[in-house]
Amino acid sequence: DIQMTQSPSTLSASVGDRVTITCRASQSISSWLAWYQQKPGKAPKLLIYKASSLESGVPSRFSGSGSGTEFTLTISSLQPDDFATYYCQQYNSFSETFGQGTKVEIK
C-alpha cells in the first residue's frame, strides 16, 4: 500500500497568515492527489484534485502543488472559515489512502 504522511499534524496560525501543509507519498503517485477540508461534525469537502486543480466554487486562496512524492496545500491568506482539518488522498492505485490529517488552529 502507498502510505501518505502529512506534516505538521497541527498548525497554529492567525487570520491573514500564509499557511502551507505538506503531504508525502511512500512512492511516486504522479499528480494523482486530492486535498479535502473537514470541519467538526461535517463531511469532508473537496478542495483540490490532480495535485493542483481547484475544485469549482473553492476560493482561489487555496492552491496545491507538487508531483511524484511531495505535495503542498497552501492557503495564501487564512480566513476565519479556514480553521479546520485538512487531508490529502492519493488515488494512484487501487487502494486509495488518506493522510492522517493536519489541524489548522487559531493562534
Added chain:
Amino acid sequence: QVQLQESGPGLVKPSETLSLTCTVSDYSINSDYYWGWIRQPPGKGLDWIGTIYHGGSTYYNPSLKSRLTISIDKSKSQFSLKLSSVTAADTAVYYCARGRPTPMVSYFDSWGQGTLVTVSS
C-alpha cells in the same frame, strides 16, 4: 447537485454484520462515476473502505477485503456496504461518497453527511 444519504443501524453487536445503504438522489447512479465508502473512527482520520463502479466492479481496502462486500442496486439508486465479524475497532462514522472518474481510480467530490455506527454488546 447530487445528494447522498447513508442509512442503517447505529448499533451493531460484536461478531455480527454491519450493513449500510447509501441512497443517491438528483443524479443517475448509472452514470460514469464511482461510488465509495469511507469511515472515520471517533477523533481519528479518514480510512477508505472500498469503491464500486456502476457496472459492478469493486475494489476494496486490503485490510478489510476478507470481511467486506459492496454492491449496487441501480433500480433503487442505492449502493450498499456489508462488513462482517465486526469488533469495536469498526466503530466509526461511515460516509458514502461519489467518486469522480480519472485515468487511475477516483477522488470524492460529493459526500453524504455520515452515520455513526457503534459496535457494542
